[in-house]
Amino acid sequence: MADPRPKCRLDTGVIQRRAEPSDTADMAGAAIALIFAAWMAGVIVLLKCVGSVWRGDRVRWLPMIGLWMSGPRVNNRSFPAWAVSIFWFWTASCLLAVEAVDREGALRVAVGLCGLVWLVTFPLWLIVNALNRPRFLVPPGRRREKGSWPRRRAGLAPTDHPVEILDVRPATGDPKPYPPYFVAVCTNDDCDWMSDVVDQDGSDAETAVQAQARDHSDVLIGTRRPVG
Numbered sequence: 001m002a003d004p005r006p007k008c009r010l011d012t013g014v015i016q017r018r019a020e021p022s023d024t025a026d027m028a029g030a031a032i033a034l035i036f037a038a039w040m041a042g043v044i045v046l047l048k049c050v051g052s053v054w055r056g057d058r059v060r061w062l063p064m065i066g067l068w069m070s071g072p073r074v075n076n077r078s079f080p081a082w083a084v085s086i087f088w089f090w091t092a093s094c095l096l097a098v099e100a101v102d103r104e105g106a107l108r109v110a111v112g113l114c115g116l117v118w119l120v121t122f123p124l125w126l127i128v129n130a131l132n133r134p135r136f137l138v139p140p141g142r143r144r145e146k147g148s149w150p151r152r153r154a155g156l157a158p159t160d161h162p163v164e165i166l167d168v169r170p171a172t173g174d175p176k177p178y179p180p181y182f183v184a185v186c187t188n189d190d191c192d193w194m195s196d197v198v199d200q201d202g203s204d205a206e207t208a209v210q211a212q213a214r215d216h217s218d219v220l221i222g223t224r225r226p227v228g
């Protein structure tokens with residue numbers, strides 16, 4: 001029986017051509033260049049932010065939530081210390097990516113070393129939060145501040161941030177009136193702390209908000225009516 005397949009096949013040589021060693025090397029080279037560019041971009045962003053924090057400028061996304069909601073945060077005081085450790089984490093990650101492309105055994109040792117430096121430097125930001133030490137890692141404008149531990153030992157609230165109590169009630173003629181409430185708001189640019197919102201339906205509503213504010217700070221700057 002005759003073979004039903006056509007005698008003449010399409011020339012698929014271009015598709016079937018095996019990747020030659022020089023192609024593989026080119027692709028690996030391009031991937032490594034890309035990883036290096038990503039590493040460089042990360043380092044530039046870190047340096048830029050450390051520069052801003054060091055000069056005392058406001059960095060929009062600080063403070064960052066820490067490992068746990070109410071725990072230590074990466075703030076304007078502890079950002080440089082955090083950046084030191086995160087630099088090593090980023091370097092280890094990028095080296096790991098290069099190792100995956102290049103299969104260079106020696107890189108594994110470098111990844112391990114960078115990872116180790118990361119682990120050793122990671123607690124630095126916790127120490128800066130707690131003790132404001134080592135001084136050389138704290139931005140110059142914030143070196144006189146106390147860490148959270150000495151404040152706690154002295155029986156002080158965790159911060160001396162000025163906290164304002166807001167007496168919020170709908171403006172006269174508000175088409176959608178809402179029940180008036182009190183809320184305490186921290187005015188420190190290093191902090192986004194707020195108390196719970198307490199409806200003004202009881203006589204002790206303001207006292208309740210003041211008590212929450214005192215758990216956060218020793219400095220209360222009075223009550224203000226932002227609307228109306």
Ligand SMILES: [Zn+2]
Pocket residue numbers: 159161186187188191192193216217
């Ligand atoms: Zn605060």
